[in-house]
Amino acid sequence: MPIRFLTAGESHGKALVCILEGIPANLELSSEYINRELQRRQRGYGRGGRMKIESDRVEFLSGLRFGKTLGSPISMVIWNKDWENWQEKMAYEGEPSESVVPFVRPRPGHADLAGGIKYNQRDLRNILERASARETASRVAVGAVCKRFLEEFGIKIGSYVLSIGKVKPPIEEQDLWRRHQLAELSEVRFPDPTKDEEFIRAIDEAKEKGESLGGVFEVFALGVPPGLGSHIQWDKRIDGRIAQAMMSMQAIKGVEIGLGFESGERFGSEVHDEIGWSEGEGYFRYSNNLGGTEGGITNGMPIVVRCVMKPIPTLTKPLRSVDINTKEGVKAGKERSDVVAVPAASVVGEAMLAIVLADALLEKLGGDFMEEIKERFERYIQHVKNF
Ligand code: EPS
Numbered sequence: 001m002p003i004r005f006l007t008a009g010e011s012h013g014k015a016l017v018c019i020l021e022g023i024p025a026n027l028e029l030s031s032e033y034i035n036r037e038l039q040r041r042q043r044g045y046g047r048g049g050r051m052k053i054e055s056d057r058v059e060f061l062s063g064l065r066f067g068k069t070l071g072s073p074i075s076m077v078i079w080n081k082d083w084e085n086w087q088e089k090m091a092y093e094g095e096p097s098e099s100v101v102p103f104v105r106p107r108p109g110h111a112d113l114a115g116g117i118k119y120n121q122r123d124l125r126n127i128l129e130r131a132s133a134r135e136t137a138s139r140v141a142v143g144a145v146c147k148r149f150l151e152e153f154g155i156k157i158g159s160y161v162l163s164i165g166k167v168k169p170p171i172e173e174q175d176l177w178r179r180h181q182l183a184e185l186s187e188v189r190f191p192d193p194t195k196d197e198e199f200i201r202a203i204d205e206a207k208e209k210g211e212s213l214g215g216v217f218e219v220f221a222l223g224v225p226p227g228l229g230s231h232i233q234w235d236k237r238i239d240g241r242i243a244q245a246m247m248s249m250q251a252i253k254g255v256e257i258g259l260g261f262e263s264g265e266r267f268g269s270e271v272h273d274e275i276g277w278s279e280g281e282g283y284f285r286y287s288n289n290l291g292g293t294e295g296g297i298t299n300g301m302p303i304v305v306r307c308v309m310k311p312i313p314t315l316t317k318p319l320r321s322v323d324i325n326t327k328e329g330v331k332a333g334k335e336r337s338d339v340v341a342v343p344a345a346s347v348v349g350e351a352m353l354a355i356v357l358a359d360a361l362l363e364k365l366g367g368d369f370m371e372e373i374k375e376r377f378e379r380y381i382q383h384v385k386n387f
Contacts, residue, residue, distance in 0.1 A: 003146070003359035007138035009078075010129035012086040016078040018138040020145055022362065023063070025071030026370040029148055034058045037144040037347070038078070038137060044343030045187040045196075046164075046203040046213070048336050050134075053082050058141050071368055076141050080134075090129070103128065104324045105333035109313030112333075116324065124324070124333075133250040133341060136348040143351020146358035152370065153361065153377055154223040157354050159346040161189040162306070164215035167202045169195045176220045176302055189217070189343035207339045210317025214251070214309045217346035219353050224292060225377075226283075226300035226384055228360035237296025238360055245352040246307050249345060254308040258291025273301065282385040298360075300384070305353060309345050312338055 002022040009016035038056040056078050063074030083090070088097050102123035106112035115127030147157055158180030162168065171191055173179050179191035186193040187200065206213050229238025239257050246255040263271045273285040285301050292303035314337035321332035338344075365380065367373040 001359055002362040003355060005142045005355070007135055007142070009080075009135065009138065010090065011080075011132035011134035012082055012090050012129060013080060014083045015080055016135065016138045017075070018142050019073050019075045020063075020142045021073045022359070023069050023071070023074055023145055023149060024362070024367060024369050024373055025069055027069040027149055027152065028067055029064060029069055029074075029145060030067060031058050031060060033148055034076070034141050034144040037140050037147070037351070040184075041137060041140045041344050041347040043187075043347075044189065044341065045200055046207070046338060046340035047344065048338040050082060050336060051338075054080070056137050074145060076138075078137050078141065089125075103333050103335075105318075105321050105330050106324065107313045107315075107332040107335075108319045108321060109310065113324075122324065128335070131250070133344075133348075136250065136344070136351075139249075139348055139355075140351045143348075143354045146354035147350070149358050150221075150354060150361065152374065153225075155357065155361075156222045157219070157350045157357075158222075159183065159189070159217055159219040159350045160191040161186075161342050161346055162216040162218055164188060164199050164340055164342050165202050165206065165213040167199050168216075169198060176304070177222060180220075183346075187343075189346050203339055207316075210315055211339075212312040212315055212337070213340040213342075214311040215340065215342035216306060216308050217342055217349060219246075219305045219307070219346065219349040221292070221303040221353055221357055224298050224300070224303055224357060225381060226298055227380070228298040228357065228364055229293070229296050231295040231297055238298055238356070239293045239296055241356050241360070242293075242303070242305055242353065245356045246305060246349060249307070249309075249348055249352060251309045251312065251341075251345065252307050253310045256291075256306040257293060258304055259289045260291075260306060263289065273299075280385070282387065303353065303357070305349070307345070307349055309342050312341060 005020040007018045035057050042051050058076045058078055061075040063072050089100050103125040106124055111127050111131035112124040116124045121127055160179045160183035182191040183189040187196045230236040243255045271289050273287045273289055276284050288301040292298055292301040314335050318332040321330055323330045365373050365376045
């Protein structure tokens with residue numbers, strides 16, 4: 001696995017930090033490129049007050065010189081503007097001041113209780129700070145670097161929202177990239193901005209009721225060559241690696257590739273993608289029901305992944321819980337939060353898919369600098385066409 005990354009940072013700490021290793025030398029990269037992706041993650045109707053405070057931007061700490069990667073670990077920091085308001089409550093050293101009120105009423109659905117038990121923390125803030133989806137800003141920064149890398153090989157990644165709560169308008173536009181472009185114009189990343197109002201109404205209604213909402217989004221990759229991942233071992237299978245990456249995102253409860261669960265309801269002839277061949281181009285498929293993977297290997301068709309996000313666990317009309325000190329039945333604690341974050345999760349999904357594919361492409365091609373990797377890529381593409 002050539003690509004490795006770690007993130008660090010509490011939601012209301014000073015900053016989010018990440019280290020990305022494995023990106024080859026001589027890749028052109030700019031903070032502007034990464035910041036564009038970070039801004040995309042901040043959008044979406046139904047986000048809470050935090051997104052008005054933050055304007056996420058990355059600062060490079062290593063791995064880059066004069067706009068090109070060095071092949072060394074790329075480390076990046078995203079400063080939390082909100083830190084200014086949390087310095088006392090999140091102080092790194094000293095004793096807690098009187099203003100620090102421990103969080104003792106775990107929210108059903110959040111990591112609060114399970115994490116508190118596991119790490120023996122009686123102030124559940126010590127868990128929720130790291131469990132927060134604020135961490136996904138780091139993933140988007142890492143994913144942006146991987147996207148930049150994949151672009152050099154003509155691989156493009158996009159996404160759009162399919163549903164929020166029960167709102168699920170039909171999608172007419174079939175071309176995946178077109179859907180992505182239309183989603184960029186929508187306040188909820190739906191690939192038809194004329195439907196935004198329907199979503200906004202549902203989100204407003206949920207907010208009024210003290211509720212939150214989840215939903216489904218689809219992430220895809222175009223231009224992925226056949227041959228990434230492998231059938232030979234469970235942990236090399238590309239579909240397994242994609243599913244793990246997606247499931248690791250906060251609040252994701254299900255992942256499907258291609259037709260996914262629906263394939264279990266069809267005959268084999270209605271599922272498997274028939275094979276064709278054309279002069280100059282080589283093999284192609286008449287359909288893409290399997291979402292671009294067969295036997296744990298990419299097959300040259302677009303990778304299509306669908307994820308479901310559960311509703312955000314912080315409710316302004318909270319559910320039943322227990323005070324971890326008194327053991328009394330109480331209402332769960334409240335935190336400032338979002339009503340819905342599916343559009344943001346869809347952007348994070350792009351980042352996770354980019355990370356997996358960059359890793360698999362580097363595994364396939366090897367190499368330490370862009371020029372040699374590109375040469376190998378061209379040779380491999382010739383092999384694919386001539387096979
Ligand atoms: C998030 C920042 C958080 C939340 C959200 C995601 O900001 P704050 O907690 O300061 O309001 O908006 O986190 C959660 C939904 C969660 O459950 O923790 C972000 O940057 O995406």
